[in-house]
Amino acid sequence: MTPTLVVTLKADAARRAVIESTIGSTARVIYLADVLPKERSAVLAQASVLLAYNSAEDLQPGEAALLGSVRLIQFITAGVDYIPLADLPVGVPVASNGGAYAEPMAEHALAMALAALKRLFVEHAKLAAGTFDQFRGNRMLAGSVCGILGFGGIGVATARLMRGLGVRVHAINRGGTTTEPVDWIGRNSDLDQLLSSSDILILSLPLTPATKGLLAKRELALMKRDAILINLARGEILDETALFAHLRATPEFTACIDAWWTEPVRHGRFAMDHAFTSLPNVIASPHNSASVVGWRDVALRRAVENARCALEGGEPRHLVPPSDRMM
Structure with missing residues (x-):
């Protein structure tokens, strides 16, 4: 039949x-x-x-x-x-x-990382205010460590782009093993090591009871002061108040936020409890990393x-x- x-x-x-x-x-x-x-x-x-x-x-x-x-x-x-x-x-x-949307989202992560490393939005705002800061240093992507928390489809696609640009890839998945070429792979229990070693940290894991609130004040404090955090996953994986406080206290730290805590598709509206878009060390997008024509x-x-x-x-x-x- x-x-x-x-x-x-x-x-x-x-x-x-x-x-x-x-x-x-x-x-x-x-x-x-x-x-x-x-x-x-x-x-x-x-x-x-x-x-x-x-x-x-x-x-x-x-x-x-x-x-x-x-x-x-x-x-x-x-x-x-x-x-x-x-x-x-x-x-x-x-x-x-x-x-399903791994490749477009991987490109979005790469774009956010480069925008943060090269200070594109910061320098654009300074130019608009009349400041031509030509000799303020920016950073190379090549040679950095990209930590990927959630090494499924999105994480793997991102790693492939990053490796092609000379980035060392550290990753975590549930099993702690992968057939993908990486420089380091760990389990969920190795989260602290991933946080402390990453120049760029990409969140690409699902929201589950175990991952809700996974990164809060303690975890953010383990990261490098000038680290770049890119959230492509779900806002609820991060403690919103802790992230805002960390960004204000650590201006060298950058958060690239594509996934928010309250969004139209899931909640019927967009809202922020804190004014993230007022901070110079935030790069924001409306969860459009997958919205490719x-x-x-x-x-x-x-x-x-x-x-x-x-x-x-x-x-x-x-x-x-x-x-x-x-x-």
């Missing part, structure tokens, strides 16, 4: 073309938006794999309970911390779209490929264990 992929996310013609070309003859594709209201329950109950954006938005009340026998619920977003996974049937495998289809294809793996009886990647679920 041909398995069924039920697509609950909004899919225009372009998205449908990506989904169907990637699935091929592996499964029958049904778009929930095309299904009559009286037939939704039957369609969901027979789903082999579900492809979703946010189950809390895609599904109507009570429909999640119909998914108890699906092989996989595949989300198209890399981060699923804001999706109420606890509402899904117990034991159903759930996968994020890990690494044309990449939406690449990311969708990667999610569908993982769904196809499950449909074919394989072991899908980027499974989210219960211990990592935030909601």
Whole structure:
């Protein structure tokens, strides 16, 4: 019997073309938006794999309970911390779209690092005020140590760019091993060593109960005074008040913030408890590191490929264990 992929996310013609070309003859594709209201329950109950954006938005009340026998619920977003996974049937495998936007986000990290090292925004502001500070020194990227906390898709893509520019790569992942060429690899228990050795620290790990508030006053104090901290992950991994205080007390330290504590997609609004953008040692972007023209289809294809793996009886990647679920 041909398995069924039920697509609950909004899919225009372009998205449908990506989904169907990637699935091929592996499964029958049904778009929930095309299904009559009286037939939704039957369609969901027979789903082999579900492809979703946010189950809390895609599904109507009570429909999640119909998914108890699906092989996989595949989300198209890399981060699923804001999706109420606890509402899904117990034991159903759930996968994020890990690494879907790795390459664009790696470029964003590189751009932020270079902007900080070369003092681009600081000197731009001084020029605008009439100060031509030609002989104030800036720093080289080559020869520095880039610490990567969270060595998954984003971390690996960033490391590949950094190595090509002569950067030494230190990294942490759960297992403490990697097939990627790095200068040092550690486990989560080695965090202090990573913090103290890094000239540039990149956060590219998921938000989980274990990583929420992972970096606070003590951890920031372990970092070099002139370190550059780049957060591509989630604001909540950092203690917001501690970071603001550290930036004010340590003007040599730079924070490059792409991921914020309160954001429109996850919280319905943007807000800061502290005036980060008023500080000269902050480089800010509106969590747009993944918003590259044309990449939406690449990311969708990667999610569908993982769904196809499950449909074919394989072991899908980027499974989210219960211990990592935030909601």
